[in-house]
Amino acid sequence: MILGVIVLILADIAIICMIVASIELALRDSDKERVERLAEIRFNEMLDTAEIRIHHRLEIVDEYDKKGRS
Numbered sequence: 001m002i003l004g005v006i007v008l009i010l011a012d013i014a015i016i017c018m019i020v021a022s023i024e025l026a027l028r029d030s031d032k033e034r035v036e037r038l039a040e041i042r043f044n045e046m047l048d049t050a051e052i053r054i055h056h057r058l059e060i061v062d063e064y065d066k067k068g069r070s
Helices: 002-026 032-069
Strands: none
Touching: 002 032
């Protein structure tokens, strides 16, 4: 179960890396200020989403651990 959570966390990290790469490509656009603001917003949203997903998955692992001990 813990291995599955680790794999899912790594998948979230991969998604974040792909977004960062797309942001870097978008920064080559001509309207850099607009693109930078948009990139910052998207990046912050993805970090929040990843943090929520990781927290939720860790709660699931804790529940399974508690069930296994009782």
